[in-house]
Amino acid sequence: MDDARILTAGPPQPRTGFYFGWRIVLAMFLATMMIYGNTLFGFIILTDPLAREFGWSSAATGSLVSAMWLIAPLALVIAPAIHRFGAFTILIGGLLLQVVCLALVGSIDSFWQLYLLRVVMGIGKVVSIVAVPVMVTTWFSRRFSTAMAMAWCGGSFGGFVMAPATERLLSFMNWREAALSLGALMGVATLVIFLLCRGARSPAAIGLALDGDPRVLPLDPAGGPGENAEPKVQASELRSINFVTAAIMAVALMLSGIGALAALSQAPSLIEAGGISAQLAATFLGLTAAASAFGQVTIGWLLDRWKLDLCNLLVALLLATGLASLILLQHDHGVAAAAVGALALGVGIGANEMLWITLTKRQFGSRLFAYTYGGWSCALAAGYALGGPVGGWTFDRLPPTSFPLLIMALYLPALTIAVWRPGKRDLP
Template identity: 25%
Template sequence: MAATHIDESSLHYRGWRVVLACFLMAFFMFGFGLYGQGVYLAELQRAHGWPGTLVSAASTFSFLLTSVLVVFTDGLLERIGLRSLILCGLMALGASTVLLALMQTPWQLYLAYALMSVGWTGMGTVVIAILLNSWFERRRGLALSLAFNGATCGGIILAPLLLSLTGSIGFRSAMLATTLAMMVLVLPVVVTCIGWPTGMSLASGGRPRAGGAAAPSHPRKALLANAAFWTMVLPIAIALLAQMGFIIHQVTFLEPLIGRASAGLAVTIMAAMAIVGRLSLGLFVDRLDPRLACAASMTSQAAALFVLLQSTSPTVLLACCAVYGFSIGNMITFPPLIIQREIGAAAFAAAMGLGTSISGIVSAFGPGIVGLVRSLTGNYTTAFAMCVVLDLVAAGVVLWRPRRRAEETPNLSTLP
């Protein structure tokens, strides 16, 4: 790999410009595609009188469609190329946000959310992980942490900006203005900075292969038979299910205890700590065992939730949200590190796509499950206690390192 022959720590290394491009992609993709959905829910109900169930069902449809589409990321990269895939994702996301601003009928809502799913496929975590995997070897963890911080910044900056602009110039103008800003900022950076390392072409997994040789095929059934793959995917999916459940219900839980203003502050603190957590992990993760670090993050979230359920003190509750937030962002940083180390470069793209799909489908049910348990019991104690147990189970599973004998396990780099 080209990156092994130069100093990845140097600011002159082109890979850091790729990190900047990935940061901007994550900023707008998560800002519009995840954190902005709360804004759309409120504004579309207000503008058109549509029931909340219609808009929230469109959100669920989008997340599930995204989880299906990302499975095919490696094939799309081979067929249309890296830059073309990202540009397609950018155009689809832009079309989605413009349609959200201009729509008049419910079918347009579902079309907009379907286009958003295409945007996730071209600009989401799988493509970012594959791209940075090709540029970094020794500083891969730091590069991933910096790039994925764009996702959290999208929630801290873009979503509040949409709310502010909506109050001053209206929802339609706010969406069109921020979409234009995305195109102006992201399009030139993608065109000038995005690409594989010089003189290389795509091998499966986003790792470059000299001479432009064709990438081998990696059947997904081989990954599904790989124990190391499952002991990474399942715990991440379980932890994300618990995490999504807590995040969506956090304000509803905290508001009766500490008031609306303090509940909003808790969300801000949690998001800010997610940035701190990613940056802190990025500085050391390349020297850590990613499975141990992942288990520690899951355990810390379980501990934070457990203490949260025992207290009504505003200070303690805010501190628990801070501790919980410290590990939020890292749940999407660990999978590429574990895959690269244990499954290898050749199957990286296929494993990232399949793993992200499974995690996405499982975690999409987190808010619904927490809400259902809360409805059945009348409070959040049992629901969040369930999340504590899920985090501890996930931490135990991710520590399991299955032993594979060469004669019993298919070699993913040589399968036909």
């Protein structure tokens, strides 16, 4: 047996220096920061001077923000392009498309010109954001959740940084110049991302296994594919997906997306209904966004160490604590209840999103991740698109004490299916 092993495998390759995969994680953090920070949060700030100059209503500017989500179904068909051209090429192409669109925002003079730009910007957003987790899964397996959480929290950090930064830009330049500045900033960031990712396309290219572990190299040329062979997803593998399970998971994820955006969009009004000032309610909303980033990173670290079911229980407790505190706020009018509600709700929302990325990868496996993550992204985007209208409509019709119960009900299917689902699997 030992002789046969010597003939078929070389010695493990030692780990040397800083693992290149963490450079990829840093690049993906910067990518999500720019995607959400500039094209979502930064653009939201730009809508105020746009509305004043052109006389647009709040509904019109709101539709401009939402237009970027209309292209979400593209996520379902981007996987073949990723397998053909590579996730890195798709990522850079999507980022450059957003750079061009941001730069062109400053030249518009009608609503429909800007609406079309936002749709095209959405194409860039979808293709680049789908490429991010595929890049991460190329470099990580055992530590995927930690690495993915660090990359994904860039989106929340982008909102935290770019919203006030855009407001600052508008204090000494007009909105056209500010839009051009955001485009230039995203262009510089894209260059940095390109440079960070240069050097290798996979751990095998630098003589390592996933997660930077030592790699056993085959000595027999006929013993397996070459180092840099790109695994191709076969039609038979796609047909092996349990589409009943996939559909149930997609519906549950969409409902949680509705719950997340409904909660976030109505959180200031809900907190104000508990006797808190509008200014303080806005501050608590900012804390919710920051807590969401903390929840993403924390649950990512825990998912690599705890069982997924236990992490899901933690998410359920956080959401229940946050929503129960907001109900208590309606009776006690206490700042402490508002603070606990905003923080626990934010951590729970961020943690649930990260947990479901990991759940999707484990249920269907790494090889199909570009396809299944596309479904994940589309389902969540559909929930976000519906969450605003659903939240506003129900908040106007339900008492403040009942609205948090609706949010919990929307999350309940996802919390249940994370633990119980047909054909439950835990693949690498």
